[in-house]
Amino acid sequence: MPSNNSVFDVCTVARDIVLIIGSLPRCGKFSQNTTTSGASARSGTQPIRLTAYTNSCSGCIRAYLGGVALEIIMSVTQLRTRGAVSPAPRVTAETLLQKKLANQPITAITAYDYPTARLLDEAGIDLVLVGDSLGMVVLGYENTLPVTLDEILHHTRAVARGLRHSFLVADMPYGSYHSSLDDAMRNALRFIKEAGAQAVKIEGGAQRAELVKQLTAAEIPVVAHIGLTPQSVHSMGGYRVQGKSLAAIDRLTADARALEDAGAVAIVLEGIPRELATIITSQSGIPTIGIGAGPDCDGQILVFHDLFNLTFSPAAKFTRQYADGAAFFAEALAQYRDDVAAHRFPSDEESYHLPREVQTALASAQPRVRKA
Numbered sequence: 001m002p003s004n005n006s007v008f009d010v011c012t013v014a015r016d017i018v019l020i021i022g023s024l025p026r027c028g029k030f031s032q033n034t035t036t037s038g039a040s041a042r043s044g045t046q047p048i049r050l051t052a053y054t055n056s057c058s059g060c061i062r063a064y065l066g067g068v069a070l071e072i073i074m075s076v077t078q079l080r081t082r083g084a085v086s087p088a089p090r091v092t093a094e095t096l097l098q099k100k101l102a103n104q105p106i107t108a109i110t111a112y113d114y115p116t117a118r119l120l121d122e123a124g125i126d127l128v129l130v131g132d133s134l135g136m137v138v139l140g141y142e143n144t145l146p147v148t149l150d151e152i153l154h155h156t157r158a159v160a161r162g163l164r165h166s167f168l169v170a171d172m173p174y175g176s177y178h179s180s181l182d183d184a185m186r187n188a189l190r191f192i193k194e195a196g197a198q199a200v201k202i203e204g205g206a207q208r209a210e211l212v213k214q215l216t217a218a219e220i221p222v223v224a225h226i227g228l229t230p231q232s233v234h235s236m237g238g239y240r241v242q243g244k245s246l247a248a249i250d251r252l253t254a255d256a257r258a259l260e261d262a263g264a265v266a267i268v269l270e271g272i273p274r275e276l277a278t279i280i281t282s283q284s285g286i287p288t289i290g291i292g293a294g295p296d297c298d299g300q301i302l303v304f305h306d307l308f309n310l311t312f313s314p315a316a317k318f319t320r321q322y323a324d325g326a327a328f329f330a331e332a333l334a335q336y337r338d339d340v341a342a343h344r345f346p347s348d349e350e351s352y353h354l355p356r357e358v359q360t361a362l363a364s365a366q367p368r369v370r371k372a
């Protein structure tokens with residue numbers, strides 16, 4: 001590990017690699033050296049510019065990185081420097097619309113905590129949703145209904161701290177927008193003012209149009225959510241694919257239209273036939289983001305824990321498991337347990353030691369201590 005006096009950090013910003021050796025430019029006592037190289041596995045045919053800043057003054061890297069020292073970021077995402085301009089612009093509702101118009105799929109995943117938010121942000125995911133799926137995949141509730149406003153606000157704050165690029169949407173939990181428009185407005189404002197969300201998501205069709213209108217008028221972007229809406233689990237009689245009859249198709253297309261007319265910036269289509277999602281997407285002037293709605297939506301969203309086999313329940317048809325997180329963690333945990341049980345962890349190298357002179361002094365002092 002480098003010490004405070006030999007701080008070393010690398011960040012890549014697009015095609016530039018910046019090496020910071022010693023302390024940081026803001027000390028004002030640094031020298032800069034830039035070279036350009038032509039070949040690299042990472043760069044393909046384009047040259048990479050390598051800039052080294054060298055400085056003997058130490059101690060300010062933590063301040064410069066906003067408390068994040070010694071990290072290597074190998075993506076287009078910039079280091080978390082306070083006040084620095086990010087090369088990857090913040091995704092907004094307008095960005096999502098432009099992606100729809102350009103026929104570029106929108107990527108979206110849920111997150112509930114800071115490390116996941118950082119991973120998604122640095123992977124270039126467009127939209128991060130703090131979904132009320134929180135209740136089931138993180139808090140262990142049976143469904144999403146018990147999730148409280150305070151719980152989602154708490155997790156939204158954590159996610160907001162990890163995002164610089166992705167569009168942050170917070171789910172309004174069941175009960176937080178159902179009793180009155182005033183209540184709903186007050187609760188939605190908390191996500192923007194207190195938790196750092198850029199938009200809120202609400203479930204329901206045309207019956208939410210007035211609320212969407214009012215939130216939009218209060219400068220709160222709204223993502224709508226129709227089809228299989230988990231907060232309606234009791235009125236739907238379970239988690240069932242919606243929109244399978246002609247009457248249901250008419251109802252859902254009318255819902256989508258009403259929500260768009262009311263000002264929604266995007267609409268989640270969950271648990272509906274691919275054919276219906278295609279119709280809504282082609283008729284809609286705002287992006288559709290599908291989950292269990294087939295490949296023809298403007299974007300796709302999945303619950304993080306579904307991607308990584310972390311739900312402890314059978315996977316639904318519409319999910320795809322990209323890695324077996326449960327097996328990965330289980331194996332590592334078994335190794336840790338066995339290492340501790342067999343005195344293999346920690347090793348001497350993983351322990352702190354007294355300075356040599358103190359060890360010597362201690363060794364000669366110990367007999368006296370023992371005698372006393």
Ligand code: KIV
Binds near residue numbers: 129131133270302
């Ligand atoms: O709560 C959630 O995670 C959601 C997504 C599945 C769209 O609403």
